Amino acid sequence: MLSKNNNYGRLMRSKSKQDHFSLRKLSVGVVSVVIGTTLYLGGVNSSVLADTNSSDNVTAETNSEAPTDGKTAVLPKVASDNDNNEAVAVKVNSNQEVNNETAKVKNANQKQEDTDKVENSSTNENVAENSSDSKKATSNSDVRVIKNDVTTDKKEVKNSEMVDNSKDMNTTTAEIHSLGVKVVGAQALEESKAETGDSSLSTGMTEDEMEKLFNSKNDYFNYSNVAEKLPHKITRTIIIHKPSGDVTVKQSAEVNSLFNIDESQITGGTTIYTYQFGIVTTVENNSKLTSQLVYQKNISLKSIDNSNNVAFASEADKEAYNKFMEFAQNPDIKVTLPAIDQSQLEVSGYSYTVSPANSNLGDWTFDSLNANSVEIEVNYKKVATNTVTYKFEDPFGNQVGTPVSVSGEDGSNQSVNLTLPDGYQLASGSLPTSVTIPDSDKTISIPVKHQLTINLSGESTIDYASYDWQNLFNTKELPASAYTPQFNDANARVQLSNGDVTYNENRNVGTYTVSLTEKGLNDIKEHLGDNFIYPDLKDVTSDAHLIINKGHKEIDLMGGDTKVFDNTSTLPDQGTFYSGLGLGDDDQGKISIYNSDGTLKTIQLTPNDVEFWLSGKKVTKDQAKSVGTYDLRLTDAFIQKVKDADGNNGNNYEWTYGPEYETAQYKIYQATGKAKLSGDNSKLYDGKAVTTAEVNKDGKITIDLTLPVYKQADEPGDEPQLLRTVDLGKYTLQDGDYTWANGTAPTKGGIYTINLNKDKILAHLQDRLVDLAGRGTDPDDSTKPLSNVTITADDMDGQATFTINTTVTYQFVDDDNNGSAVGKPVVATGLNGKSQLVHLTVPEGYALVAGQTLPATANFGDTNSTVDIHLKHATKTVDKNNVPDGYTKDDFAKEIKRSITAKEPTGDVDLSQTTELTRTGTYDEVTKKVVSYDNWTTGSFDEVTAPAVAGYTPSQASVAAVTGVTTDYVDPRVVITYVPNDQTGKISYIDVNTNTEVGTTPLTGKTNSEVTINPSAPTGWKIVDGQSIPKTEKATPTGIATVTVKVEHNTTTVQPTDPKTPSDKLPDNPDKTYPDGVGEKDLNKTIVRKITVVKPDGTKESHDQSVKLTRTATVDEVTGEVTKYSNWTTSQFNEYDAPVVPGYTPSQAKVDGVKVTADSSFTPVEITYTPNAQKTTVTYIDKDGNPITNTGDAAASDNTADGSDTSADSEKDERKVIYYVTDKVQQGQYIKLFKEQNMQAVILDHNIDTSFITQLEQRNEKYKFMRIDADVTESLKDETSAEDLKAETDALTEVFKKALNNDKLTVKVEKLKNENISSIITLSEEGRRMQDMMKMYAMNGMGGMDMNMFAADQTLTLNANNELVKYIFEHKDSENVPMFCEQLYDLAVLSNHPLSVDEMTKFVERSNKIMMLLAK
Secondary structure, eight states, X not given: OOOTTOHHHHHHHHOSSOGGGSEEEEEETTEEEEEOOOEEETTEEEXXXXXXXXXXXXXXXXXXXXXXXSSOEEOOOOOOSOTTXXXXXXXXXXXXXXOOSXXXXXXXXXXXXXHXXXXXXXXXXXXXXXXXXXXXXXXXXXXXXXXXXXXXXXXXXXXXXXXXXXXXXXXXXXXXXXXXXXXOOHHHHHHHHHHTTGGGGGSOOOHHHHHHHHHHHHHTTOOTTOGGGSOOOEEEEEEEEETTEEEEEEEEEEEEEEXXXXXXXXXXXXXXXXXEEEEEEEEEETTEEEEEEXXXXXXXXXXXXXXXXXXXXXXXXXXXXXXXXXXHHSOOOEEEEOOOOGGGTOOTTEEEEEESTTOOOSOEEEETTTOOOEEEEEEEEEOOEEEEEEEEEOTTSOEEEEEEEEEEETTOEEEOOOOOOTTEEESSSOOOOEEEOOSSOEEEEEEEEEEOOEEEEEEEEEETTSHHXXXXXXXXXXXXXXXXXXXXXXXXXXXXXXXXXXXXXXXXXEEEEEEEOHHHHHHHHHHHGGGEEOOOGGGOEEOEEEEEEOEEEEEOEEOEEEEEOOSSOOOSOTTTTTTTSEETTSOBTEEEEEOTTSOEEEEEOOGGGEEEEETTEEEXXXXXXXXXXXXXXXXXXXXXXXXXXXXXXXXXXXXEXXXXXXXXXXXXXXXXXXXXXXXXXXXXXXXXXXXXXXXXXXXXXXEEEEEEEEEOOSSTTOOOEEEEEEEEEEEOOOTTSEEETTSSXXXXXXXXXXXXXXXXXXXXXXXXXXXXXXXXXXXXXXXXXXXXXXXXXXXXXXXXXXXXXXXXXXXXXXXXXXXXXXXXXXXXXXXXXXXXXXXXXXXXXXXXXXXXXXXXXXXXXXXXXXXXXXXXXXXXXXXXXXXXXXXXXXXXXXXXXXXXXXXXXXXEEEOOEEEEEEOOEEEETTTTEEEEXXXXXXXXXOOEEOOOOTTEEESOSEEOOEEEEOTTOOOOOEEEEEEEOEEEEEEEEEETTTOOEEEEEEEEEETTOEEEOOOOOOTTEEEOTTOOOOSEEEEETTEEOOEEEEEEEOEEEEOTTSOOOTTSBOSSOTTSBOXXXXXXXXXXXXXXXXEEEEOTTSOEEEOOEEEEEEOOEEEETTTOOEEEEOOOOXXXXXXXXXXXXXXXXXXXXXXXXXXXXXXXXXXXXXXXXXXXXXXXXXXXXXXXXXXXXXXXXTSOOOOOTTSOOGGGGGSOOOOEEEEEESOXXXXXXXXXXXXXXXXXXXXXXXXXXXXXXXXXXXXXXXXEEEETTSOOOGGGBOSOOTTTTHHHHHHHHHHHHHHHTOTTOEEEEEOBSOTTOOEEEEEOHHHHHHHHHHHHHHHTTOOSSOGGGGOXXXXXXXXXXXXXXXXXXXXXXXXXXXXXXXXXXXXXXXXXXXXXXXXXXXXXXXXXXXXXXXXX
C-alpha cells in the first residue's frame, strides 16, 4: 500500500520501467558515466558505486560489512602498495526514516547457482535488472554496495577509493543500461533549454510530465552526433624490454558521473525528494582503481497540493540542476597519473634508454577530455665492468680477513661497503665508502692493526710471615719473574720486570689472582711498539696466581715459682710471676705474631691467661693457697687471642704445642706458726678453787695462733725479713694445758699467775692449726697430705693472770617499818687488803635517823662482809600546783561557772564566767598518801553586757555581778536572744541603649532574709536576653541592694497569615497601634511562570505555575514603628513534562524545575509540536513478484528504525572482547595498566585496521573488538561495589562537573589496582568509531557537517585509591580543588589524545600555578 500523499511512490509504481532503481552505465566511445541509485528499502540505505575499467561490463558485488550500531557503515580497506588509499564512509542520520511503503526489486535472468555463491550477511542486497534492456553485466568491474540501517543525511563523497575486490568479496550480477552522452558548451546549453521549453521545470508537473522531464533530460546524453566529439580513454603504456623478458605497465584515467536518490521526507503533507548528482574521476594504476568526487549538486523536488504534481522545491534547486548539467557537458577536470617507480626500470649491469626520448615517466597531469594515450618503450644495454679489490694487511705484512671486490663500469662511481675484520682497527684514516672504477682491475691494501688481547699467567708461592712474605709487605712489590703475558698474536712476546704485576695486596693465607699493572701495560707497549691496538688495563685478563701458604707457630708454657704458705692466694711476686713464664721461643711472659697487615703484634701474658690445676683438676687462682704443687696452663681464650692476632682468625698459621705445654709449676711449702698465751680473768670469792671453765670464762684468757710471713733471703745465709704476721685464730685452754705459779688452784682472795704446759698442749695446738689453716699435699709427694702450718714447743710463749675479789655489802633499813630492808644492798668489790671509796645515797622518801651517818670508804679482807644503815619516812605540803601521784588537781582546786549564751544571728556567742576555789594538804613521801587538808577559799562574778548586733535587738541588755561564791554555788545558765529588724530596697529597670532608668519595683524583708526577685518590665519593654538576674537578694543590716535589670524595646512579629492595620492595638502596649507596612500586600507576593502548550491542531492549553512567597514584619512596641522585615521565602517550580502527542515531537520535552525567589522573573514558555517521520515495511520480491525469504545471516533480523536490535536489549552481550591498540605512544598509559595485570591487547595501527576489525566482527559473531581506552576493565580494579563508592561518586561528580563547567560529562569512581594513576578518560567504542568515520568524511571533502555531532561519549574515571583524588574528596570546598580537577582532567585527556592549542595553553598556565603552590 501507498500512503495518500506518497505521490512519488505512486509515480514509481505506475511506471512500467523501474528506471530509478537500476544501475546505468552511460558510454559513448571510451567515455563512461556511471549513475548509482540509492535504494530506500524499509529504512535501509544502500549506495551503489560503480568502478570501471577497460571493459564495458559491470559486476555488482554485495558488501557484507554492515555495521550493527545503526550509525555508520565503512567500506574496508584492502591491503595494497598504496598506503594513501582511504575507505568510503557514509554518514548516518538516525532521525530520518524512509517514507516509501514498498520497494519491489526484481532480479531477472539470474541463475540460482549464482545466488548460492553469495555469502549470506547482514547486509545482503538484491540489485535489479532494467526491464527495458536485456543486456547483462558479466564483466569483472566491481559494483560496491554500502548498506546502512537508517537513511543518510545529505552528503558528499570525495577522495573515495574504488578498489577491485572481486577476488575477495561475494558478487551478484546486475544489468547495465547504456545511454549516450552529449558534451556542449554553456551557450549551447541555454539554446537547448529554450528549444525544449525548459522553463516548465519551475511549474507543477503531472505524472506524465514528470516522466517526460526525466526522459527529456536523459536526452542530453543521447544525441547521435556526440561520438565523434568525445576523446579516447587516456592510457599510458610502458613496455620494459628487460634482459630477462618484457614487462608491461599500464595506467589509465576517465571521468564518471554519479546519480543518487538521496532521501525523501514528508513535511506538512508535502513529500520532498532529494537527488544527488556528482562527477567522479577514476584512475587505474597497475589494476588498482582510485576514484575522486570532484563535483556535486543536491536537487530537491516536491509534490504540489497533495496531488500528483511535482516541481523543483525551489529556484535554487532548479538553478543547481542546470549548473550541474552545464558542468557535466563541458567539465574542466584535471587527472594525474602517478610516476613510474624507478625500481621497476633499473637492472644491475645494464643502462637503459626511453623511447620516445622526451617521454614522461613522472607524474602526468592532463585534461582527460583533450589528452591522448601514449605508449613508451624502455630498452637496455649491457655495461663493461672492472674490479677494485680491497684487502686488509697487518704491520707484519700478513693479510687479514677476506678481500672485498667492487665492480662497475669504467669511470663509474660505485659504493663500497667494507667491514673491518674482527679484532682489528684501521692503522689510520677511515674506510672508503665509494670508489671510481679504474680502466683496469686494481688491488688496494688497507693497513690495520690487531686488537691485542693480553692474558697474564704463572704462579708463585710464599709462606706466611716468612722473609719473602715480609719483603712483599715492605717493598709492596710482587716479583714478576714467575709471571708471563700471553697474547693472541704470535708476533707479540715480552719478558716482565718487577713492578709489572700486582695483586689485591691481601696478606692472608690464600690463592690470589695476579694482574698486570699500569706500568706493566706500558712496558708491553714500549716493547712491542706501535704495531698493535692495545686493550685498556681493565680489559687485560689473568689466570696468574700468588699462593700464600700457612706459617708455623709453636706455643709452650714453661718455668714456674714457689712460696711458703701464708694463708692467702697471693702469688710470690705479682709483677714477675707471669712475666717470668716462658712462651715457646719468644721472650718470657709474651708472644709475638705477624698480623696480615704486616705488623708484628706482641701479646703480653696476663693473670687471666693462666689456669691453675691441682691433681688433674682445674682450680681458681684464689683456691691455689694450700701447700702442694700446682700445674700452670694457658687458657683457651689466650690461645685464641694469639691466633686472632694474625688478622685471619688464626688461619694464617699452622699452630703446634709442646708435648708438655702445661709443665710450668707453682709450689707452696708448709709454714711454721706461733702460739702465745695472754689475758687475765677474775671471780668473786666463793670459797672454792678456780676451775678451767672460770679461767676461760668470756674468752678473756686465750692462746693467739699466728703465722709470720718472711721475705726470702736475697743471698744464702742472710736472715729472712719479716713482712707481716697473719692472725690464724685462737686456742681455748683445756685441762692440763696450763699450770698455776703457786702450784695449786687458789681459793682465797688475791692475784694468781698461769703458765703453759708445753709438752701437754703441743698436740692440741697442731690439731687447732689444721682446723684454722687447713692442709694440702706434700709438694714433693702429692700422695701425702700435709698441714699448711706446723708448730713446735719453741714456738710457744706468754702467760696469764687470774684474780679472786672479796666484797663489802651496805643495806638500808626502815626503822618506821620494823627495820625492814629498803632497796637493794650496795656491794663494793676489791682485793684483800685494799680499800676504796663508796658513794651511798639515802633512798627517796627517807631520811637518816638521828645519829646515823653514811659510810665513805670500804675496806676488803680475804673474805666477804655486810654493813646496815637506819632510815625514817619524809613528808611535804602539796596543793593544786604540786599534785602528788594518785591525786588530781580537783582535790586541791574547784572551778565554779556561771553560763551566759548570746544567740546572735550568725551563731551562739559564749559569755560564760568562772571563779576558782583552792586548798592545801600534807603528803607522806614513803606511803605516797595525803595525810591531812586545809579549808577551801571563796570567789565572785562580774557584770556581763549583751553584745550589740547590727540590724538586731537583744532580749536583755546585761547580767548582774555576784560575790561570796562557795563550792555550793548553782549555775543559773543565762540565755540572751536577738530579733531581726525590717529592711527595704528596689529593682531598677535600665534602658540598654540610653542607660537610663525607665521604671522600678520595691523590695522589702527582714535582716539577713532572702528577698525573692520577680522583675516585670514596664509596658512596651522587655527584659534583655542573656543577662544574669539574681533569683533572690539578701537583706543586709543596711538595707536591700538595688537589683539592676537591663530592658529594651519589646517587638511583635506580624505573620503573613495575620496581617494588621493601623487600627489594631499592639499586644503588649495597648496604648499604641500597628503602623503602616504590615498589611496583606506588604507580607505576601505571588510569582507566576506561564507555560502554554500549542497542540498540533492549533489549540492552546495554559499550564501556568504559581507560588506564593511570604515574609514577616517586626514592630517596636515602644515606638510603634516597623524595625525590620524577614527575607522572602523561596519556593520551587516543579519540572513540567510536555504532553505526549503520538506522532509528534515537542519543541522541548520538559520545562526544567527551578528555584523561585522574590526577584525571580520568568519568560513565558510556549511548547509546539513537529510531526515525526513514519517508518514503513519493505518486502523483497523476485522477478515473478513473489516475496523473498532470506536464509542465513544475510537475512538480518527485524531492526528498528534507529538501527538497534530490539531483541538485544533484553539479552546480555556474551561476545568475547578483544582489546586492540592503534597508537602505542598515545595509549601508553592504558598499555602499562594492561601489562601490570598481565592482560593482552593486539596492535592494529594500520589505517586499514578499523575496517578490517568490523569485517572480522561480522564474520565471527563470538568476538567483538574494543580499543584499549574504551573502558576500564574489571581486571584493573579492586573488588568493590558501587554502593561502597556511592558517597565518593556523588560528591566527586558534582565537584568535577562544576569545576569543568560540563554537565554532560560522565564521571565514575573506581578503585584501580595501580594507586599511582589518578584519572583515566575512556571513549565508548561505538561513539569513537562514528567519530573516526566522520573525520574521514571531512578529509574526503564532505564539509558542512558539525563534527561535534559525533563526539565520542567520554567517561572520566577517578581512582579512589589515589592520594590526590582522596584529597579532593576530603577537601571539596578548598579554593584549589577546582584547579586540581581541571589538571586531573587534562592529564587524563593527554593520555588519550593531544590537547588543543587553547587547552594546552591553559594546561601550562595551570601547571605553573600548581608549581608555585609547591614552591611556597
